[in-house]
Amino acid sequence: MSDHSNHGHDHHGHHHGHDAGGSHGSLKDYTIGFILSVILTAIPFWLVMAKVLPPGTTGYVLMAFAAVQVVVHMIYFLHLNSSAEHGWSMMATIFTVIVLVIMMAGSIWVMYHMNANMMPGMDAGSDALHGAHDMP
Amino acid sequence: MSEFTASNQAEAGNAVGDASRYYVTEHHPENGTLLGFWMYLMSDCLIFACLFATYAVLGRNYAGGPSGAELFDLKLVALNTAFLLVSSITYGFAMLSAHKGFKSKAILWLGVTGVFGLAFLSLEIYEFVHLIHEGAGPQRSGFLTSFFALVGTHGLHVTFGVIWLVTLMFQVGKHGLTVENLRRLTCLSMFWHFLDVIWIGVFTFVYLMGTLP
Numbered sequence: 008m009s010d011h012s013n014h015g016h017d018h019h020g021h022h023h024g025h026d027a028g029g030s031h032g033s034l035k036d037y038t039i040g041f042i043l044s045v046i047l048t049a050i051p052f053w054l055v056m057a058k059v060l061p062p063g064t065t066g067y068v069l070m071a072f073a074a075v076q077v078v079v080h081m082i083y084f085l086h087l088n089s090s091a092e093h094g095w096s097m098m099a100t101i102f103t104v105i106v107l108v109i110m111m112a113g114s115i116w117v118m119y120h121m122n123a124n125m126m127p128g129m130d131a132g133s134d135a136l137h138g139a140h141d142m143p
Numbered sequence: 144m145s146e147f148t149a150s151n152q153a154e155a156g157n158a159v160g161d162a163s164r165y166y167v168t169e170h171h172p173e174n175g176t177l178l179g180f181w182m183y184l185m186s187d188c189l190i191f192a193c194l195f196a197t198y199a200v201l202g203r204n205y206a207g208g209p210s211g212a213e214l215f216d217l218k219l220v221a222l223n224t225a226f227l228l229v230s231s232i233t234y235g236f237a238m239l240s241a242h243k244g245f246k247s248k249a250i251l252w253l254g255v256t257g258v259f260g261l262a263f264l265s266l267e268i269y270e271f272v273h274l275i276h277e278g279a280g281p282q283r284s285g286f287l288t289s290f291f292a293l294v295g296t297h298g299l300h301v302t303f304g305v306i307w308l309v310t311l312m313f314q315v316g317k318h319g320l321t322v323e324n325l326r327r328l329t330c331l332s333m334f335w336h337f338l339d340v341i342w343i344g345v346f347t348f349v350y351l352m353g354t355l356p
Contacts, residue, residue, distance in 0.1 A: 037236070038232075056221075069352055081340070084339070099185050115196065
């Protein structure tokens with residue numbers, strides 16, 4: 008790559024050319040990532056379309072597959088590792104994941120409890136949750 | 144790299160004269176762009192997280208309207224997922240070609256990626272039109288509002304990704320694989336693969352789990 012970037016650029020082209028690459032993957036990385044992604048995508052679709060497992064279990068299995076596939080994409084396609092950008096990419100990612108987990112878990116937790124606690128008049132007892140879900 | 148590069152630059156600086164500027168800023172200007180773009184992607188990730196949280200809260204509020212199990216055509220979604228996944232690896236091939244300096248090959252792979260991106264968008268627009276035609280538009284229920292907001296935002300990102308991709312095809316065609324263009328290609332690479340990561344969440348949480356009873 009560096010000889011070509013020198014063509015397009017002048018005296019400091021070489022160093023920049025090296026930097027612009029950042030941490031880019033190899034053909035092997037992309038191939039491994041692609042094959043893993045295909046497998047990790049095909050199994051969830053198969054589980055749902057063929058109704059292999061009971062719905063409750065399927066939900067948890069789907070989430071597990073999604074989590075693994077996100078990590079696969081991060082490593083093999085986005086080339087995230089602890090040394091990229093002197094570790095700052097990893098730091099930003101970890102920070103985002105923490106904020107994301109707090110926000111998602113917090114919202115879902117709070118909103119489901121609101122649903123359960125604020126509609127006692129509409130349906131009796133344990134039906135309160137279902138009653139709340141019919142709200143537009 | 145810093146020690147070696149810095150001293151190199153310092154020597155070059157004596158020769159060129161104006162390069163003391165480079166000496167100061169040389170540390171990682173390109174990495175700065177990529178890190179900055181990564182920060183943007185992470186903030187974009189939070190936007191999607193908000194939309195996912197909204198969907199998680201409203202996703203079963205059907206208001207007597209149709210549910211996901213009745214609306215979603217999983218074969219269509221599987222095809223769409225395949226389009227996006229294949230476009231991810233073809234973009235990878237474009238990056239590999241670009242780093243090796245194969246200009247026309249890089250443009251070709253970018254073109255293939257763009258075609259798969261457009262195929263994804265056409266299917267998604269077909270799905271949206273179909274839903275709205277059936278009376279399951281975004282105004283029908285809380286579930287459909289959050290569905291259109293989440294999937295629509297992702298589709299909008301892909302649309303801009305395709306526009307960016309076509310722009311870069313022309314840029315590379317005109318100026319070649321210069322340092323600037325390689326940097327832009329790397330940014331778009333991150334953007335494109337990031338959209339694929341978001342789509343993992345969409346097909347898992349919205350389509351697959353929405354179809355479960």
